[in-house]
Amino acid sequence: MAETLPDGIAGEQKYAAVAAAAADALVGLDFDGTLSPIVEDPASARIHPDAAATLIALASGVKALAVVTGRPAGQVVELGGLAAIADALAEVGTELYVFGQYGNQRWSGSDRVVVGPPPPEGLAAFEAALPAVLEEHGASGAYLEEKGLAVGVHTRQLPEGTAHRLLPAITELAAEHGLVIEPGKQVIEVRAPGMHKGNAIETLVAEVAPGAILFGGDDLGDIEAFEAVKAWGRSTGSPTLLVYSHAGSDRGPLADLADLEVDGPDGVLELLRRLTADAAQL
Numbered sequence: 001m002a003e004t005l006p007d008g009i010a011g012e013q014k015y016a017a018v019a020a021a022a023a024d025a026l027v028g029l030d031f032d033g034t035l036s037p038i039v040e041d042p043a044s045a046r047i048h049p050d051a052a053a054t055l056i057a058l059a060s061g062v063k064a065l066a067v068v069t070g071r072p073a074g075q076v077v078e079l080g081g082l083a084a085i086a087d088a089l090a091e092v093g094t095e096l097y098v099f100g101q102y103g104n105q106r107w108s109g110s111d112r113v114v115v116g117p118p119p120p121e122g123l124a125a126f127e128a129a130l131p132a133v134l135e136e137h138g139a140s141g142a143y144l145e146e147k148g149l150a151v152g153v154h155t156r157q158l159p160e161g162t163a164h165r166l167l168p169a170i171t172e173l174a175a176e177h178g179l180v181i182e183p184g185k186q187v188i189e190v191r192a193p194g195m196h197k198g199n200a201i202e203t204l205v206a207e208v209a210p211g212a213i214l215f216g217g218d219d220l221g222d223i224e225a226f227e228a229v230k231a232w233g234r235s236t237g238s239p240t241l242l243v244y245s246h247a248g249s250d251r252g253p254l255a256d257l258a259d260l261e262v263d264g265p266d267g268v269l270e271l272l273r274r275l276t277a278d279a280a281q282l
């Protein structure tokens with residue numbers, strides 16, 4: 001059952017407004033922590049076992065679905081079984097969009113190719129200099145996730161607080177190479193500046209022309225998407241619902257921006273099943 005935040009009455013009203021406009025709605029979802037439970041090893045993450053059935057059932061009641069992730073688009077298509085989901089969505093005429101690497105890459109059920117820029121110029125030199133910085137901070141055991149357009153420095157296996165200690169040094173090294181950092185759950189990602197999930201929302205708005213937007217996320221990288229959805233709702237007067245997928249004990253700043261809080265991917269899927277049922281009543 002979806003819980004509500006302290007201003008939960010407003011959240012329920014916002015849910016009702018989006019549900020009433022479901023046929024015109026864009027449903028956008030983050031992957032890790034929202035569609036896929038957080039696990040120790042980033043390579044072992046998989047979409048929630050109930051996600052495919054839930055998204056396919058929802059598809060005929062909404063205008064479009066999108067996965068907006070920090071992961072490479074092709075990787076999330078694999079980990080999420082998204083090609084098969086896109087096949088099922090196509091049968092009811094609903095498009096599945098995937099925006100990867102914080103909006104830098106895109107894939108869709110119609111196109112089936114990943115489109116994106118080449119790796120940023122400074123990335124190779126940054127990665128060459130990174131081991132010395134990690135060693136200096138006692139973090140040589142960090143797991144480096146090669147993402148093509150970015151690198152993730154994962155500290156989940158290291159002592160508590162390692163990411164916090166590393167942040168200034170990695171930020172400085174990234175800046176020296178024309179790169180920026182994207183902090184997340186026990187990870188510091190380093191990537192090119194100038195793109196974020198809010199840009200992906202703006203592209204989706206232009207292409208889908210939705211009448212309502214529901215967006216769900218769990219982490220700092222979703223803030224720009226939340227802000228873009230809020231700004232779109234304010235400027236158009238259209239209904240929006242921002243869903244915070246909360247798991248574990250920490251409550252990040254996303255919670256303050258959200259309209260509804262749910263219990264991790266289980267809660268996200270429960271909310272989408274509720275939306276499917278309500279959309280069918282229209």
Ligand SMILES: O=P(O)(O)OC[C@H]1O[C@H](O[C@H]2O[C@H](CO)[C@@H](O)[C@H](O)[C@H]2O)[C@H](O)[C@@H](O)[C@@H]1O
Nearest residue numbers: 031032038039040042045069070071185186187
């Ligand atoms: O935008 P997202 O879809 O939420 O992706 C953000 C990053 O998520 C991944 O890392 C996180 O999930 C891992 C698996 O559960 C976990 O082990 C790690 O600690 C988390 O930070 C992924 O590895 C990154 O590439 C994504 O950018």
